[in-house]
Amino acid sequence: MSGGLVVSVRVAILGGGPAGLGLARQILARDDAGEMEVEVFEANAEVGGLAASFALEGVVFDHGSHRLHPSIDPEILKVLNELLPGVLHRRPRHGRIVLGGRFIRFPLRPVDAALKLPWRIKCGLLRDMLVRPSRYDTDSFAATLEGQLGVTLCREFYFPMARKLWGREPIEIAAEQARRRVSVRSPWQIIRRMTRQLWNRGRAGASFYYPDGGFGRIAEALAKDFERRGGRLSVSSPVTGLQHRDPGWQIETGEGRHEFDRVFSTIPISRLVGLMEPVPPTEVAAATSALHSRAAVLVCVVLDSARWTPFDAHYVPDSAVGLSRTSEPTHYAAARSHSDRTGVCIEVPCDPGDATWQMSDDELVNQVGREVTRIGLPPLKPIRAAEVRRVPWVYPVYDHGYDKHLATVRSYLDQWPGLVTLGRQGLFAHDNTHHALAMAFAAADCLGSDGSWDAAGWAAANDRFADHVVED
Template sequence: MTRPPHIALLGAGPAGVAAAYRLATTRPASIDVFERAPRPGGNAASFQIDGVWCDIGSHRFHPVAEPHVLADVKALLGEDLLLRPRHGRIRLQKRWIHFPLKPADAMLRLPKPFAASLLADMVLKALPRPAPATRNFATVLKGGLGPTIARDFYFPYVKKLWGLEPEDLAVKLAERRVSGSSITKILRKMAKQIPGLGSETDGKFFYPRKGFGQIVTASEAAAKDRGARFHYDTKIVRIEREGMRVKALRIEREGREERIEADHIWSTIPLTTLVRLLDPAPPAEILASAQAMRFRGMILIYLVLEQDQFTEYDAHYFPELSIPISRMSEPKNYSAAREPKGTTVLCAELPCDPGQAYWNMSDEELGRLYCEWLAGVGLPVTAKVRRTETRRIGQAYPVYDLQYEDHFNRMDAWLGGLEGLLTFGRQGLFAHDNTHHAYAMAYGAVDCLTADATFDHGKWAEYREIFETHVVED
């Protein structure tokens, strides 16, 4: 190919924007990014409420990111990228425990019956025992952490998050979502909290001054400076293919439909959506698998309070089923922002699917319930509530039920046979990942684009094996 390859990227979330940035800075390519929303970031975007930078949920950029990814993010943000201490709390059996868990809290704050049961689990774990008859999220977590932590923390939490019993969730969820998957790993993490035993970044995270979404907007700006084109408020109507090769996109913007030809179409949109956009349609069994896979929804409730600060903590975690929200964050505490005076925002994450009762409630109703839930756990809202805002996310988390892996593998194998098409990112690979993982996937994709503009599928297979080892940092 004598001209630079034309690459069409679907989705301007972290993976799509990172791919555009990496392409623009390391490859001769013509780059177009198509996004349905009016701005970049996807579920990692930020916005302001009454002068307070807020995120779509709780986000952190973790120091364990691949060195070249972290180096780029540091270069893009400069002094706006802050290194902040983790300072959260978990409510466990009506007690607040620091998160990440600190040795002092483990000794002094853990409920005595819980601590005694935990010690018993550690003793019993050393004894030989038969393997469980079936392997699922519940049996794997019990085997690794013991019954106490599994029963009193993880099981109610995952039931709230995914709306399924732990026994109905796949082993892969434990492998991808639980970084402290054994007592030994938890003790190692605790030990790193002791001064002198950990690195300078243990127990800390990176966070931008202007919200987590600043990482994506800085990447987008740098990609634009190097010639990448971003098209917002643009709907993907269909993806044309001839046999087993994709040829072009049909997009709709400003009321007009256009046809865009591309040498490579790289998708970071939900895998299930991608399958339905293909024209001609895939085989019936591929469409059936796409129909069977689902995402968990989420309502984000933003309570705007007329006070400087609600608590000193960045995040509160609620594993109990008695309170419907799973986590609450106070955005100002992530960046230690002192402005604006007299205003703070509390963001609650309420797992909920479209069509369920909470989904159809008004912002005012959800705000009133939010205050009631906080009062019930000893965090009464005493300041004036200026107002409540919400964001509803229909596809927040991939649901790893017991059948998902068969469906995913079937779709993944068929899509992998389409020449000119690549899918990656959290949504594109139906993966539980952090933002630094999404950036690593994007960088890996670009690394597989050869000098003659072909795609090295062998190298991509090696990257996919690496992606399988990603574990979500809590």
């Protein structure tokens, strides 16, 4: 590091997404960071991970629909605003859900829902509000949600969407997935949220923060400030081996072996276990193999049109099509670089190696083109350019027994001194970016300038993380 300081603590961070870069930046932003050396290893050529952005024909795309939720910790938001002055804007949400073959505004609005929902859904919702079970089973995603919300919303939206996102029948999914992924607990809570919009259009769920130039600007700003403070960012540097060499760690990459005192990992937990040397015990390897994540194919098209629809996103539970969501990122930002074209990202959940994953790019573009018109959206044309991205780790699957498998893996990793996992992938968690940043800032607070670790503080932070619920 600069200034001729003697390095006393060397820290490695695996993964250059928001969690890894947020942690790296916060370590070096502290007043007592003078004798700490921090290096981030990112496998890709650009930072950001799932939260990265890329340009196609001058249109910026994200890897799916990404937003920064307004419930973000104010101190973290303050840091981001300092790093992105005049760039991070609060924007209104303006999406739609396909329910019963009709487009309904999302977030839900009372008048729109009353006028557009099919009568069978409205009658079903009324019945579910008036006839609530006094007790219900909580042994699965299906039983929990039906008990809380009633059968109508479950069968029209949550269950078909669950089949798409996680590739399982709702009864095969653990109840914890309902708690972590569905923020409402009753039909009346939905009604209250809808009603509040009549006089409070700026409420948290109806808006989001988004930076001009794409969601990836957040990770890029963290990376830039990290490097400005003396940190080392190694992109295109996948880690190929990880070995505990008392009292520290040895990391192997294509450039050789590197020695560190502490390692923080934000990469997928199953990949981390696969890097460990010596090979983990059989029961740990088996538990790791039993943890499943769903993948997604992202079909990104640039249209020679100022806009595709007036809406920023569409949520599609319809089982007749494979796509789950569309987003038009040019509607997310407050400013746009081109007025004569727009971009559309179509997300198709799948499994690595399945039929969807193996389709050619042209086949995928043609398939989603047919699907969007089938559900009543405008044709994807005229197409100026298209790019398909295949993302292997997107949705953690909480099937029955996942908690025991995860506990086995976590117990194995926790036994190693100086190794900490965090972030969505590192904790096998359903989290938003503001949750990942909260983990990063908490981890930085637990790391002493002498390399010591506040285990009790981190345990308390993990208890808070367990209460995170995804904000859609």
